[in-house]
Amino acid sequence: MSLSTVGDTKNAENATENAKVALTVNGRVRQLELDPRTSLLDALREHLHLTGTKKGCDHGQCGACTVLINGRRINSCLTLAVMHADDEIVTIEGLGSPDALHPMQAAFVLRDGFQCGYCTPGQICSAIGMLAEAKAGWPSHATADVAAQTTALTDAEIRERMSGNICRCAAYPNIIAAIRDVAEGDRG
Amino acid sequence: MRPFTYERAIDPEAAVAAVSKAGAKFISGGTNLLDLMKLEIERPIHLVDISRLPLKDIKEEPDGGMRIGAQATNSDVAADIRVRTRYPVLSQALLAGASGQLRNKASVGGNLLQRTRCPYFYDTAASCNKRDPSSGCAAIGGINRGHAILGASDACIATHPSDMAVAMVVLDAEIELLDADRATRRIAIGDFHRLPGTTPHIETALKTGEMITGVVLPAPPEGRQFYRKVRDRASYAFALVSVAVVVATERGTITSARVAFGGVAHKPWRAKEAEAALTGGTATMATYWAAAEAAMAGATGRGHNDFKIELAKRTLCRTLAHAAQEN
Ligand SMILES: Cc1cc2nc3c(=O)[nH]c(=O)nc-3n(C[C@H](O)[C@H](O)[C@H](O)COP(=O)(O)OP(=O)(O)OC[C@H]3O[C@@H](n4cnc5c(N)ncnc54)[C@H](O)[C@@H]3O)c2cc1C
Ligand code: SF4
Ligand code: FES
Ligand code: FES
Numbered sequence: 001m002s003l004s005t006v007g008d009t010k011n012a013e014n015a016t017e018n019a020k021v022a023l024t025v026n027g028r029v030r031q032l033e034l035d036p037r038t039s040l041l042d043a044l045r046e047h048l049h050l051t052g053t054k055k056g057c058d059h060g061q062c063g064a065c066t067v068l069i070n071g072r073r074i075n076s077c078l079t080l081a082v083m084h085a086d087d088e089i090v091t092i093e094g095l096g097s098p099d100a101l102h103p104m105q106a107a108f109v110l111r112d113g114f115q116c117g118y119c120t121p122g123q124i125c126s127a128i129g130m131l132a133e134a135k136a137g138w139p140s141h142a143t144a145d146v147a148a149q150t151t152a153l154t155d156a157e158i159r160e161r162m163s164g165n166i167c168r169c170a171a172y173p174n175i176i177a178a179i180r181d182v183a184e185g186d187r188g
Numbered sequence: 189m190r191p192f193t194y195e196r197a198i199d200p201e202a203a204v205a206a207v208s209k210a211g212a213k214f215i216s217g218g219t220n221l222l223d224l225m226k227l228e229i230e231r232p233i234h235l236v237d238i239s240r241l242p243l244k245d246i247k248e249e250p251d252g253g254m255r256i257g258a259q260a261t262n263s264d265v266a267a268d269i270r271v272r273t274r275y276p277v278l279s280q281a282l283l284a285g286a287s288g289q290l291r292n293k294a295s296v297g298g299n300l301l302q303r304t305r306c307p308y309f310y311d312t313a314a315s316c317n318k319r320d321p322s323s324g325c326a327a328i329g330g331i332n333r334g335h336a337i338l339g340a341s342d343a344c345i346a347t348h349p350s351d352m353a354v355a356m357v358v359l360d361a362e363i364e365l366l367d368a369d370r371a372t373r374r375i376a377i378g379d380f381h382r383l384p385g386t387t388p389h390i391e392t393a394l395k396t397g398e399m400i401t402g403v404v405l406p407a408p409p410e411g412r413q414f415y416r417k418v419r420d421r422a423s424y425a426f427a428l429v430s431v432a433v434v435v436a437t438e439r440g441t442i443t444s445a446r447v448a449f450g451g452v453a454h455k456p457w458r459a460k461e462a463e464a465a466l467t468g469g470t471a472t473m474a475t476y477w478a479a480a481e482a483a484m485a486g487a488t489g490r491g492h493n494d495f496k497i498e499l500a501k502r503t504l505c506r507t508l509a510h511a512a513q514e515n
Contacts, residue, residue: 035191037192074292146280
């Protein structure tokens, strides 16, 4: 009846049997054997050693774990790795490298869009996902008329659309400046 | 988190068959279920992944209404141009909830079934009739600033946290369900969520193993729609109080009105008394205030949440003034 069943609760008190899952991360297919309980975040950090993606709250409340799945931003802490077998997963490591930064990474450096840097990978992945949403014409809670076909990406719009990313260092003004730079670059 | 087995369902019939196993649960976006599983408040032993089911369509219906598949994400519904133009209150309510990342995962079905954010429900060391029937309610006599002012009981004073559901209630939506015998039924959203009574652990009219397949919206009601949410911070926070309205006016007279509240009860709260007080009245603050008084006539505070009664009244007045003015 189903595509696949994994795990075995015969010994429910012990760990379940591991599940085989192939994850496509930053363009590479990675074969993993995981406890079905493994969040995508833990699979990335603990199993693939892609530690750029951060764990802040582990409960969807901070955005530090934001990654892109098929181009859309999500919280990797509130999803299971086994649920992503057929997806394209992109983490901060897949966006650029120190000598070839993604424009959003470069803008965060130029604008000093961080202090400790803990929230930064999540901020950058989220900002990239957010700009794609804005480009597709999605309204936000800051949009006066949700039926309008287009919305100008004002600072108020950026703030609202980025509200799922908390910065404990409160680098917000510079984060907004960095995102604005990239958004304006896109337009020009 | 407790151990569980996992399977991905390939069609709705397979999903309901798979979930009939004891201790099995559906998982959709996972944004509420996994949160609660990490805390061992939810302890399924088998998960049936329904997130890939072909139930994502948002379609127009022949009668002028729309059908939204249960697996449509909160983002897709909020961004759909037909929803934005014909049911703006629904788009506004969705956009007022959670964050961009969460809305990209959250499904319509999961949003309707999300559980309360009562902090004692989340604290496994506290007594909570909803989590552990007959253990008591730590919120009564505890810190209950976020709790219900309408329809609560001595067993539970929790609220339903959904914004989306408040808009769906004001739009008279119906929920489409499929059960393990492959029978389908529709239920009015107003009859779907329950008041706590003596059994706060039973939250909806969903039967064991039943799956939500979609939500049907009737043709948009006449009038202007608006959703307003009041919360402790400007974004990414649950409602203290929210209001969804649909008002039609003709030369200063209210010809029809619909009102629903969020954050005030164990279910999205339709305020028929307020609607009656508005219909036929003049579109003035005096009428709005009378409607607000009618809506809150049966409201009771529990101490910390007393302010919500006044807040709900003022929020309704302001929302009505905004909606009626641009008619
Ligand atoms: C930090 C944070 C802030 C939030 N803020 C808000 C907010 O401001 N406003 C708001 O409204 N919400 C808010 N939410 C809640 C969010 O909207 C819900 O978590 C989400 O809508 C749940 O959808 P899901 O698909 O992820 O559900 P899941 O977590 O997958 O499932 C939830 C429940 O529904 C069941 N289920 C799912 N789909 C079906 C179906 N089709 N049929 C039968 N059963 C089903 C599951 O078995 C489970 O019991 C917030 C969440 C977080 C983590
Ligand atoms: S209000 Fe309801 S959910 Fe909260 S502690 Fe009381 S019984 Fe539990
Ligand atoms: S770690 Fe995922 S949102 Fe905080
Ligand atoms: S830079 Fe320190 S948390 Fe954002």
